[in-house]
Amino acid sequence: MKVLLVIDYIKGIAEAPGTCADYLCSHPETLSNTNRLIHAFREKGFPVFFVRLAFDEAYTGLPLYAPNREALKGGGLFQLGAVSTEFIEGLGYCEGDAVFDKKSGDPFCGSGLLEALRKLDVNEAVLCGIATDNAIEHGANTAMQNNLKVVVVSDACGAATEANHAQALARIERQSASIINVSNLLVQFSD
Structure with a gap:
């Protein structure tokens, strides 16, 4: 089974002064292409998981030696309930969609995402979002590294x-994945 992982389309990263706002x-096609993917996956009955950087008030799970640890904690950045963790307007997120809160750059870090994929017997992860790097x-x-086929949708x-x-x-x-654009991936869906 395939899953679409929609990663970090949150205000603290995707809107000014976030690192990917510019x-x-x-x-703007990046977001519209993401929404095309969300729609296509839902239409085919494949799961769509939204992943975001988000912490509780104590920053539980934030790696002890993360270089940005003090800046995050001192600024109250990316705390659950804060504007910085809200999904951006225009994203095809709907109330009730599966959301996983990660604790570092890696969407699998402290989020329970890998366990959820295993529970659904997912063998292919399609990734979109920010930041690519x-x-x-x-x-x-x-x-x-966890034996999933990985596809990254470049646009x-x-x-x-x-x-x-x-x-x-x-x-x-x-190192790790096939790269494809949205149009070519959607053609595969129609086959």
Whole structure:
């Protein structure tokens, strides 16, 4: 079974002053392509999981030696219930959709995501979201290391810069996943 992982389309990352805000403004097709994927997966009856960076008030699960630990805690960033953890407007998220709260760049870190995929007997993870050079790259590597077939949808991902995005896609393709664009993936769905 396939699953779509929609990663970090939250206000603290995707809207100013978030690290990927400029990219998404320059590339609005990234979000529209993500929504095309969400719609197609739902239509085919495949699960769609939303993953976001989010912590409780004590920042439980935040790695002890994370370089940004004090900045996150001191600024109250990415706490559950804060604006920074809300999904951005225009994203095809619906109340009741499955949401997994990760504790670092890796979507599998502290989120329970891997356990949920195993429970559903998922063998293929399709990734989209931001940032290509952080959550997408880490997620692709972890999924591959856990024996999942991994597909990253290049035009439904973004990073802080086009260069970061392109470099991350090249690394991902060498190390852990197939790279495809939305149109080609959707053609496969119609076969």
